[in-house]
Amino acid sequence: MFGCQQNLISPTKDLKAILEFLCSESSKLTNCGIYYARQMYFKTGKIPSRAQLHKVLGTENQNLHYKAFYSDTAQQILTTVAESFKSYMGLLKRMGKGTVTQRPRLPNYRQGGLALVTYTGRSVRLKDGLLRFPLGSKVKTWFGLDAFYLPMPSNLDYKAIR
Secondary structure, three states, X not given: OOOOOOOOXXXXXXXXXXXXXXXXXHHHHHHXXXXXXXXXXXXXXXXXXXXXXXXXXXXXXXXXXXXXXXXHHHHHHHHHHHHHHHHHHHHHHHHHHOOOOOOOOOOOOOOOOOOOOOOOOOOOEEEOOEEEEEOOHHHHHHHXXXXXXXXOOOOOOHHHHO
């Protein structure tokens, strides 16, 4: 069983800058994934799998937006792109069968702004009562930070997580 809990924070000026940078990089990485998937669809009629997106933007291409994140986090962002294209293909099949009446539209680019950043349970650690969120190799080089910390929520139910 998986759970998600929203926690409101009051970030410091520095933490707010880090969070805004990560969310803007997430938006840019999402657009890179959408661009690759759209081009592949236009040229071959097929969509890339999430593994292909991870390989092309992560290991082969060394995308700077990908390197801004810890690998688990970047992969999670690209997985959402792959899922949206998979959903589009499913809607096309249903349209052919007649169960969907409106023609679905191919996923489009984000128009700037901030996008969701999802950290997996493997990458987040508890250290001295604070949650440690790791950052990517480029952020470590550019800003000299390897992670940012948030306070552990006091109302977190440990039994619900396990």
